[in-house]
Amino acid sequence: MPSSDQVQVLNTWLSMFGLRVVIALKAKGVHYEYLEQDLQNKSQLLLESNPIHKKIPVLIHNGKPVCESLIILKYIDEAWPSADASFLPKDPYDRAVTLFWADYIDKKMYDAGSRIIRSPDAEQRDQGKKDFIEVLETLDGALGDVFGGGPFFGGQSIGFVDIALAPFLCWFEVYEALGEFKVWEAAKCPLLSKWAEAVWEVPCVKEALSIAPPHKLVEFVQAMRKKMQAGS
């Protein structure tokens, strides 16, 4: 790709979906401009780039917007192809299996985590916690049975599922604070817990996740909850 490529990322530090895009661009060595968005006061650029959903993240490549984080990941992989930094396996069946697990994370992880944060009562929060633990244990099983045991879902280097999952790690301290539990004590995940340590040390992941430090997320969520409780 020519160095005259213009790449912008519209995101907010609060979005684990946006961090996926940042990891992916860093993994490919693509230079980009990061534009932090205020979702309470959406910018003209965001509204024009994603008129249908008006959501982040958005990748803008030479003026052309791409929306939805997993679609963006596929685009980045295809637009900047490289033999040694490919996010998806070569074999179509293995590729489909990888995409299946990325979809699983999208459908289950965010929802369960959200319920730990947003549930108005302890019963719903506990159910969110149970479901969250179940998702982690399922992913642990998949890492072993489907993805060869690790260290990463992509094998020796990070791939599509690693990029889709890693940003959620920033939010584990939030889930722990609000759910009153310790993730790796409650969930039986011998492989996934090792994965969590290993993936955080991958340079492009570490740099991307530094946008959303866990302790800052905890402070933010706790401040928001105080505001909401004071308001009601």
Place this chain on the structure above:
Amino acid sequence: MASEQVKVVTFWASPYGLRAEFALTAKGVPYQRLLEVDHWHNKSKILVESNPIPVLLHNGKPLPESLLIIEYVDEVWPSPDGKHLLPPDPYDRAMARFWFDFAEKKLNKALKSILFKKGDVQNAAVEEALRCISTLEGVLEKASSSKDAPFFGGDHIGMVDCVLGPFSLWFPAYEIIGDFKFELQEKYPHMHTWYQALRTSSVAACIPDSDKLLEFILGLRKVLCRE
């Protein structure tokens, strides 16, 4: 390839299963249908919402999820006359993915609400479905679709057509259940051309009998509303 075994586990009325069949048919891949008998009839709402079909079996290897199946089919089998389900250019692919994601997350969600719900919730779902149709009309208009290139894939069936086409077969049923009209011919001429073109294209052979399908869906609605 001669000894290749391709099977689709499906249910005759399932629009999800039909997506897989549209993809295989558009690519000219011979396959065998394995029908699950009586999959939804008399089943509860929970089963309808979590149905595990379709599954593609390629030389014994199983692959669930209609959207994954379509992409897999496009990657594994060559496209006749270069007519891919997904275009070759990365940006065009991203746009096609965006629109079938839209069809699935927005339109399909609204259509499901029309089927499952009543009263104000159902009415809101009807409004949302029509907004989605209007958006898709705009997509076809922008792509200058015509009688010679009526599909989201242009002059041939593409992934968006595979995703959306089977659900469009349920439109007559949604109109009855939601007590409204899509008015494709009057208000959304490109969508109307698309709707007609599907029924004379290569995938028409997969389409179930419309009267039988209507009877099935209305029966399903009765079962869902009992709970």
